[in-house]
Amino acid sequence: MLRIGVDLGGSKTEGIVMDVDGQILVRERRATPQAEGYAAILANLCDLVRDLERRAGSHCRVGLGTPGAISTKTGFLKNSNTVCLNGRPVKQDLEQLLAREIRIANDANCFALSEALDGAAQGAPVVFGVILGTGVGGGIVVNGQLLEGAQHIAGEWGHNVLEPDGPPCYCGKHGCVETFLSGPGLARDFALQGGNTALDARAIAAAAEQSDTLAEAAMRRYLDRFGRALSVVINILDPDAIVLGGGMSNIARLYTAGLEHVARHTFNDELRTRILPNRHGDSSGVRGAAQLWPV
Numbered sequence: 650m651l652r653i654g655v656d657l658g659g660s661k662t663e664g665i666v667m668d669v670d671g672q673i674l675v676r677e678r679r680a681t682p683q684a685e686g687y688a689a690i691l692a693n694l695c696d697l698v699r700d701l702e703r704r705a706g707s708h709c710r711v712g713l714g715t716p717g718a719i720s721t722k723t724g725f726l727k728n729s730n731t732v733c734l735n736g737r738p739v740k741q742d743l744e745q746l747l748a749r750e751i752r753i754a755n756d757a758n759c760f761a762l763s764e765a766l767d768g769a770a771q772g773a774p775v776v777f778g779v780i781l782g783t784g785v786g787g788g789i790v791v792n793g794q795l796l797e798g799a800q801h802i803a804g805e806w807g808h809n810v811l812e813p814d815g816p817p818c819y820c821g822k823h824g825c826v827e828t829f830l831s832g833p834g835l836a837r838d839f840a841l842q843g844g845n846t847a848l849d850a851r852a853i854a855a856a857a858e859q860s861d862t863l864a865e866a867a868m869r870r871y872l873d874r875f876g877r878a879l880s881v882v883i884n885i886l887d888p889d890a891i892v893l894g895g896g897m898s899n900i901a902r903l904y905t906a907g908l909e910h911v912a913r914h915t916f917n918d919e920l921r922t923r924i925l926p927n928r929h930g931d932s933s934g935v936r937g938a939a940q941l942w943p944v
């Protein structure tokens with residue numbers, strides 16, 4: 650059966666229809682009507698699914714990827730940045746509206762699944778998928794299966810405390826990995842050390858390439874923190890491959906100098922874990938959502 654994958658983001662909702670060979674047959678992108686609230690977001694999702702099915706000419710299975718997680722306590726969505734979804738029975742409501750079972754997962758988990766099944770880490774037994782974007786997330790796939798964990802937070806390394814004296818995080822702690830390794834985290838660190846507050850992460854990385862002293866120093870701190878933060882994950886999970894996604898994954902030095910920092914901080918005399926750029930780019934989320942269903 651054909652599979653639909655939907656990536657529900659705060660500003661856009663994207664859907665695809667994927668065939669058994671992993672080819673994308675139909676793709677559609679819409680704005681997420683976040684200001685109109687919960688009912689409008691669900692109606693938009695259902696309309697998108699029906700439109701994709703009409704264009705594909707087939708009834709499909711539906712997988713949904715979204716920030717946040719389904720609470721094991723309540724069955725409701727939690728930790729989503731599309732805040733009107735939090736505390737709502739998103740899965741149950743969508744199943745009723747679409748008259749079928751759906752599968753739902755965290756968007757970083759969808760990324761990890763996509764890259765493990767037919768992406769950059771295809772064939773690797775244990776894969777850690779990492780999102781380095783406006784936030785920092787992660788997902789774990791073992792032998793082609795998502796590892797969700799006892800409370801559905803497996804892989805959430807972004808809120809490990811890296812430096813207890815670091816900046817406050819929205820989660821209530823200080824110095825989380827996310828406060829340093831996200832794009833805004835790099836920009837904040839650069840500004841704190843006297844850098845131009847108008848520069849975003851991409852501009853800072855570019856300035857470092859042009860040998861700007863402050864930008865280069867910020868990048869070196871970033872690469873060292875990248876190494877320390879990932880070494881903690883490797884010491885526990887020891888994955889065969891780590892795939893990087895999100896805007897910051899375009900920084901080429903992560904795969905050279907960053908890798909050396911990871912190796913230096915990992916509890917071993919060599920680093921066999923491969924650190925790879927993603928294969929599917931912006932499509933990883935929708936692909937992984939479709940792949941929540943087997944072929």
Ligand SMILES: [Zn+2]
Pocket residue numbers: 807808818819820821822825827
């Ligand atoms: Zn945090």
